[in-house]
Amino acid sequence: MFRYIVRRFLYIIPMLLGISSLSFFIMQLAPGDALTTMVLSPDISEEVVNAMRARFWLDQPPHMQYIRWIQRLFAGDMGHSFLWHAPVTWVIKQRLLNSLLLTVVSTALAWLIAIPIGIHSAVNQYSWSDKLLTFVAFIGVAIPNWFLGLLLLYFTVSRGWGFPVGGMTSIDFADFTFWEQVVDLGRHMFLPVLVLTTGSVASLMRYMRSNLLDVLRQDYVTTARAKGLSRRVVIYKHAVRNAINPLITIFGYQLGALLSGAALTEIVMNWPGIGSLMLNAVQGKDYYLVMGNLLIGSVMLIFGNLVADILLAVSDPRIRYE
Amino acid sequence: MAKTMTEPERSNETTVYADGGAIRSPLKMAWRKLRRHKLAMAGMWVLIVLHIFAIFADFFAPYSEVTTDRRRTHHAPTRVHIISPEGKLTRPFIYGYDRVDTMRNIYEENHDVVYPIRFFVRGDKYKVLGFESNLRLFGVDAPGKIYLFGADRYGRDIFSRLAYGGKRSLFIGIIGLAISMSIGLVYGGISGYFGGWVDNVMMRVAEVIISIPSFYLLLALSAVLPPSLGSTERFMMITVILAFISWAGLARVIRGMVLSIRQQDFVTAAEAVGCSQPRTILRHILPNTMSYIIVNATLGIPGFILSEAGLSLIGVGIQHPDASWGNMLSEALNLTSLTRYPWLLVPGFIIFITVLSYSFFGDGIRDAFDPRAQT
Numbered sequence: 253m254f255r256y257i258v259r260r261f262l263y264i265i266p267m268l269l270g271i272s273s274l275s276f277f278i279m280q281l282a283p284g285d286a287l288t289t290m291v292l293s294p295d296i297s298e299e300v301v302n303a304m305r306a307r308f309w310l311d312q313p314p315h316m317q318y319i320r321w322i323q324r325l326f327a328g329d330m331g332h333s334f335l336w337h338a339p340v341t342w343v344i345k346q347r348l349l350n351s352l353l354l355t356v357v358s359t360a361l362a363w364l365i366a367i368p369i370g371i372h373s374a375v376n377q378y379s380w381s382d383k384l385l386t387f388v389a390f391i392g393v394a395i396p397n398w399f400l401g402l403l404l405l406y407f408t409v410s411r412g413w414g415f416p417v418g419g420m421t422s423i424d425f426a427d428f429t430f431w432e433q434v435v436d437l438g439r440h441m442f443l444p445v446l447v448l449t450t451g452s453v454a455s456l457m458r459y460m461r462s463n464l465l466d467v468l469r470q471d472y473v474t475t476a477r478a479k480g481l482s483r484r485v486v487i488y489k490h491a492v493r494n495a496i497n498p499l500i501t502i503f504g505y506q507l508g509a510l511l512s513g514a515a516l517t518e519i520v521m522n523w524p525g526i527g528s529l530m531l532n533a534v535q536g537k538d539y540y541l542v543m544g545n546l547l548i549g550s551v552m553l554i555f556g557n558l559v560a561d562i563l564l565a566v567s568d569p570r571i572r573y574e
Numbered sequence: 575m576a577k578t579m580t581e582p583e584r585s586n587e588t589t590v591y592a593d594g595g596a597i598r599s600p601l602k603m604a605w606r607k608l609r610r611h612k613l614a615m616a617g618m619w620v621l622i623v624l625h626i627f628a629i630f631a632d633f634f635a636p637y638s639e640v641t642t643d644r645r646r647t648h649h650a651p652t653r654v655h656i657i658s659p660e661g662k663l664t665r666p667f668i669y670g671y672d673r674v675d676t677m678r679n680i681y682e683e684n685h686d687v688v689y690p691i692r693f694f695v696r697g698d699k700y701k702v703l704g705f706e707s708n709l710r711l712f713g714v715d716a717p718g719k720i721y722l723f724g725a726d727r728y729g730r731d732i733f734s735r736l737a738y739g740g741k742r743s744l745f746i747g748i749i750g751l752a753i754s755m756s757i758g759l760v761y762g763g764i765s766g767y768f769g770g771w772v773d774n775v776m777m778r779v780a781e782v783i784i785s786i787p788s789f790y791l792l793l794a795l796s797a798v799l800p801p802s803l804g805s806t807e808r809f810m811m812i813t814v815i816l817a818f819i820s821w822a823g824l825a826r827v828i829r830g831m832v833l834s835i836r837q838q839d840f841v842t843a844a845e846a847v848g849c850s851q852p853r854t855i856l857r858h859i860l861p862n863t864m865s866y867i868i869v870n871a872t873l874g875i876p877g878f879i880l881s882e883a884g885l886s887l888i889g890v891g892i893q894h895p896d897a898s899w900g901n902m903l904s905e906a907l908n909l910t911s912l913t914r915y916p917w918l919l920v921p922g923f924i925i926f927i928t929v930l931s932y933s934f935f936g937d938g939i940r941d942a943f944d945p946r947a948q949t
Contacts, residue, residue, distance in 0.1 A: 266778070267778075267781065267782060267785055270778070270779070270782035271782055271785055271786055274782055274783075274786070275786070275791075275794060278794050278795060278797075278798060279794065279797075281798045282797045282798045283798075283800050390930075390933075391930070393933070394876075394926060394929045394930040394933055395926050395929075396880050396883070396884070396922075396925065396926070396929070398884060398887060399903075399919075399922040399925065399926060402903070402906055402907075402912065402919060402922060403919070403922075405909065405912060406906075406912050406913060406916060406919065409909060409912070409913045410913045410916070417909060418909070509787070511787070512787030512789060512790055513787075515787075515789045515790070516789065516884050516887075516888070519888050520887075520907065527789075530790055530793055531793060531888055531890075534793045534794060534796070534797045534890070535797070535890070537797065542794055542797075545790060546786055546787075546790050546791070546794060549786070549787040549790050550785050550786050550787065552787075553785055553786070553787055554785050
């Protein structure tokens with residue numbers, strides 16, 4: 253097991269090289285660079301632009317640019333963002349926490365809600381509450397998050413629900429006391445968290461329900477009931493534990509998607525996270541910012557998968573990694 | 575499988591044995607099971623209707639997708655009446671509308687002007703299969719205009735644009751899936767068949783693509799498209815991009831299946847009788863992954879549709895004036911427009927209905943091809 257984990261960690265290095273060179277290559281294909289707009293501007297002389305080109309190695313051949321970028325990466329420097337006129341690491345750090353705040357809260361809520369609902373639905377299969385819940389879940393899965401977001405925005409504004417639409421804090425946030433700040437942030441978070449939670453509750457609940465239904469059909473459940481254990485004990489001590497196991501894989505995916513999964517929702521709901529940052533970076537041809545985002549997002553995705561594999565091995569004795 | 579079906583003695587429906595049992599081809603069995611799945615059939619019919627609506631957009635849409643009307647910006651949906659002002663039941667008609675507030679685009683019915691809805695009218699010209707025509711299913715006489723689902727900020731008819739947008743939004747899913755399936759099949763087939771270092775290298779390359787967050791990769795790739803691209807080229811390029819980010823996951827699954835199929839005797843037999851390697855892969859191994867492919871295809875199309883919609887929504891996919899369900903919604907991103915003109919959300923509902931139908935249909939298909947499922 254230990255050797256397996258070490259190998260998986262070592263394996264990340266060539267993967268990241270592959271990912272970064274692929275994304276670098278893609279950005280090279282894009283017409284023009286971040287300085288193209290500067291060239292057109294009458295305020296900036298050609299010498300300044302050329303000096304900037306030289307400073308950020310944009311005048312060198314692509315492979316040299318890439319090698320320089322990798323070299324600097326080991327020093328913890330992801331290059332310079334032309335849109336923000338600041339180091340990429342600084343820009344990403346600003347947005348990273350915002351995105352995580354949204355996704356961590358909504359993922360945690362989704363699990364807290366979906367697991368009990370899924371259990372209830374499976375235990376009371378074909379009851380009216382089960383039918384209602386599965387129907388709602390089906391719709392919840394089919395409705396795209398960004399569309400749910402738009403609908404909520406519409407109702408919030410036209411019905412006057414009183415939640416702030418867009419942004420993360422009020423303008424006078426800095427003047428608030430600590431608790432006022434918490435409340436303000438919570439009010440701003442409400443709509444995007446609601447959107448993200450609804451989507452993942454729907455799919456998690458369906459997984460939980462079908463897993464538990466599978467387990468409840470197993471012989472050992474019948475045996476446990478036959479030897480006189482109460483229904484309650486059989487369901488919660490025997491069945492639910494085994495039904496939750498396969499969900500660990502999903503947990504890994506969600507962990508991996510913490511940074512990138514909410515991108516469209518962030519953009520639609522105007523949340524200052526990594527997703528909206530990425531859109532701006534792509535539109536502004538901000539090479540290094542795009543590369544930085546792709547890299548951070550990929551690291552998270554790989555890490556999530558790794559955690560899922562390890563958790564699965566720990567929790568399920570049938571799985572052995574050599 | 576394909577061969578046995580063309581043989582004359584098997585071509586008739588079923589072979590019935592004395593004990594009442596019957597042999598059917600797998601496809602026929604799946605179809606029988608699917609037909610009993612009510613939701614799946616409902617989904618299928620909705621999809622058929624939507625696709626026909628999109629394919630014959632020129633006929634079903636009263637206006638072309640680029641017909642603007644500066645005097646009717648953000649026109650509210652026109653109400654269709656069947657009770658005449660005298661209180662009698664008549665053919666469907668609409669009233670003329672007056673713009674009573676130019677700032678906020680508020681329109682009111684003018685009961686003095688009546689435009690009966692006419693069917694099979696001559697409208698905007700279009701070309702279909704090389705023929706030029708201007709026959710449209712319905713319309714009203716000029717200067718009246720019928721907006722079933724309202725108009726956007728250029729006074730373009732949303733109903734018409736839904737039809738034209740469907741051409742792109744619906745078929746991007748099918749074409750994109752076909753491309754990514756073909757790549758995934760061949761790539762996974764080769765990787766699984768040869769194994770060893772070939773497999774190792776090919777899978778590592780695929781994993782690089784899987785490991786990049788797909789939406790970020792989509793965004794980065796869409797930046798590559800030059801703004802000067804024509805509308806058809808842009809559509810094709812976006813389809814290719816969508817296929818590019820999705821083939822790798824499929825290739826990995828196919829490779830796993832091929833690895834196990836390769837061990838079976840019939841593959842050894844095919845090699846023994848001298849089948850070439852490409853032939854063995856394409857004719858003997860890959861057809862065995864067919865049921866997985868069919869199920870995966872139906873369940874995979876909504877993903878493509880949603881990706882295109884998402885890209886176009888935020889302005890990096892299909893570009894105006896070409897309609898796509900995603901870019902029609904981008905106007906709704908503006909809160910003022912969204913609350914004043916809620917009919918801008920109609921394309922979102924259509925996307926939702928499409929995705930829902932595909933998942934009902936896909937679920938049915940999956941059950942139908944699942945040998946463990948009860949008949």
